[in-house]
Amino acid sequence: MALHLYDTATRDVREFRPARSGTASMYICGATVQGVPHIGHVRGALNYDVLRRWLVHNGLDVLLVRNVTDIDDKIVTKAADAGRPWWEWAATHERAFEDAFTVLGCLPPSISPRATGHVTQMVELIQRLIDRDAAYVSGGDVYFSVTSLPDYGSLSGQRPDEVQQGETAADGKRDPRDFTLWKAAKPGEPAWPTPWGEGRPGWHLECSAMATTYLGSEFDIHGGGVDLVFPHHENERAQSHAAGDGFARYWLHNAWVTLSGEKMSKSLGNxxxxxxxxxxxxxxxxxxxxxxxxxxxTIEYSDEALAEAAQGYRRVEQFLRRAGGEVRLGEVPAEFAAALDDDLGTPQAFAVLHNTVRDGNTALDAGDDTKALEFAESVRAMVHVLGLDPLSKQWQDAASHSGEARALGTLVDALLSERVQARADKDFTRADAIRDQLTAAGIAVEDTPNGPSWTVRD
RNA sequence: GGCGGCGUGGCCGAGUGGUUCAGGCAAGGGCCUGCAAAGCCCUGUACGCGGGUUCGAUUCCCGCCGCCGCCUCCA
Incomplete structure (x- = not known):
């Protein structure tokens, strides 16, 4: 089965057929860098990272653009409240987002374009819209005319007559549903020169401009959180279609991480x-x-569920450790591929992963190391696709190569040698004392047929 | 008011018109172990409520209840 994805625009699962064979282009709405990232932000990035890895696994050359919106009302307001330059405020939080993505193992995007670096492209897009009578200048503002696009609202399922743009109904709007492409500068605010005067971009314009700059007038996948469906993506789509661009061919939206049943948001303080x-x-x-x-x-966050997940991961990690150090990347099982092909069915994919781990453990218990290694290689292939490979450079414990780690290892090994001797002598009191001592130090000891094994526990 | 999502066994979380319907975590029993740990095996008999369709519904339809989201910045 080929990859199928749920497309918000068509409200069903469709086979993914890239516009250009052998390649896939993705545009992900990254952050508006006005504050620190939370796990909800990161969840979306992680979802698209898995998709990207799966596309790559299937031999596609993936171009991934993840934008940074580094100019908007909130950035200006918050920076002013903090008494800092808006650009410093944006840059600081951009770094926080980058760090979060990196530490969680997101592969770097092909590019992370910033809105402020693409004003030229925005101006060009606005001009095309004006030329097509899809946009109009009013004072120093430029608005998109919603009525110029007959199917406006179709992405989000909104009826045009029910739609309200959140923006204040500015005086210059011909229709209250029209949205702002370009805002005239107010005194003291950041501004860029345009044919229509000094100003700054409206919220939606930057994504259309940057997506088409890097991925072309038509590209494969556009992703983001569900809250972006309306108005952000609806308006992106509108302005790009009105300009004559094919724009996104598949619209993907990830769900929330909630806390106590509510959406995580800074305004709720949760x-x-x-x-x-x-x-x-x-x-x-x-x-x-x-x-x-x-x-x-939706993921309803809880510390307990997180702890369960950590336990589940350790099971996989433990199996790969048991299976030995020389585990190569094998092939993913057909059921695993089928799961991911079905709209990125990670729950089913994880089920296959755990079933394979169990099979591998069973083989190890039976002493069938050859078979166990095959399962281990398969497991490694799966965790590789998921970005969870314990043997990958990303997740190799960085500290394990440090001087401290070597010193610790030497000491633990010495104690374990002593314990092996004690056990051989049937001096179990001494053996257990050593184990207790290590346990108290946060080191878990396990006896295996190949001798003792130890790991540092939290 | 318009649009949309959700309610599954102790917990997390999939899924399907029907004898055996994920997977994980936790629990109990067993195997293994000097004892453990890890691992393996077994056990739980669930689908918000009320109708309807059907030989049969958790799965389809209708109604209801509850929760949540978008329509305002938002991943």
Whole structure:
């Protein structure tokens, strides 16, 4: 079965056929860098990272654009409140987002274009819209005329007559539903020169301009959170279609991470920021937690569920450790591929992963190392696609190569040697004392047929 | 008011018109172990409520209840 994806625009699961064979182009709405990232922000990025990895696994050359919206009302307002330059405020939070994406194992995008760097392209797009009578100048503002596009509202399922743009109904609008492409500058605000005067971009314009700049007038996948369906993506689509661009061919939207049943948002004060999360678990465990549920299902965050996920990941990790160090990347099972092909069915994919882990453990228990290795290679192929490969460079414990780690290893090994001797001598009191001592130090000891094994526990 | 989503066993979380319907975590029993740990095996008999369609519905239809989201910045 070929990859199928749920397309918001058509409201059904469609076979994914890239516009250009052998390639896939993705535009992901990244952050408006007005604050610190929380796990909801990161969830979306993770979902699209898995999709991207799956496309790559299937031999496609993927171009991934993840934008940074570094100019908008909130950035200007918040920076002013903090008494900092708007551009410093934006840059600071852009870095926080980048760090969060990186620490959770998102592959870097092909490019992370910033809105402020693409004013030229925005001006050009506005001009095309004006030329086609889809936009008009009013004072120093430029508005998009919603009535110029007959199927306006079709992406989000809104009826045009019911639609309201959140923006204040400015005086210059011909129709209250029209939205702003370009805002005239107010004194003291950041501004760029245009044929219509000094100003700054409206919210939706930058994505249309940047997507088509890098991916062409038509590209394959446009992704973002469900809240972006309307008005952001509806308006992006409108302005690009009105300009004559084919624009996105598949619209994907990921669901929320909620807290106590409510959407995480700064205004509710219920965000779980990334640095805070990483005190509770390892980054790879957070990644596991966030990508296991289906991307279109809401995740109701809880510490307990996160801990369960971490436990589940450790099971996989433990199996690969048991199977030995020389586990190559094998092939993913057909059921795993079928699961991901079915609208990125990660829950089913994880089920296949765990079934394979069990089969592998069973083989190990039976002493069939050859078979176990085959399962391990298959497991590794799956976790590789999911970005969860414990043997990958990303997740190799960085500290394991440090001087401290070597010193620790030497000491633990010495104690374990002593314990092996004690056990051989049937001095179990001594053997257990050593184990207790290590346990108290946060080191878990396991006896295996090949001798003792130890890991540092949280 | 317009549009949309959700309610599954102790918990998380899939899924399907029908004897055996994921997977994980936790729990109990067993195997293994000097004892553990890890691993493996077994056990739980669930689908918000009320109708309807059907030989049969958790799965389809209708109504209801509850929760949530978008329509205002938002991943």
């Amino acid at each position: 965000i779980v920021a990334i640095p805070e999360m990483l005190r509770k678990c390892r980054p790879v465990e957070l990644r596991y937690y966030l990508i296991q549920p289906h991307y279109r299902s």
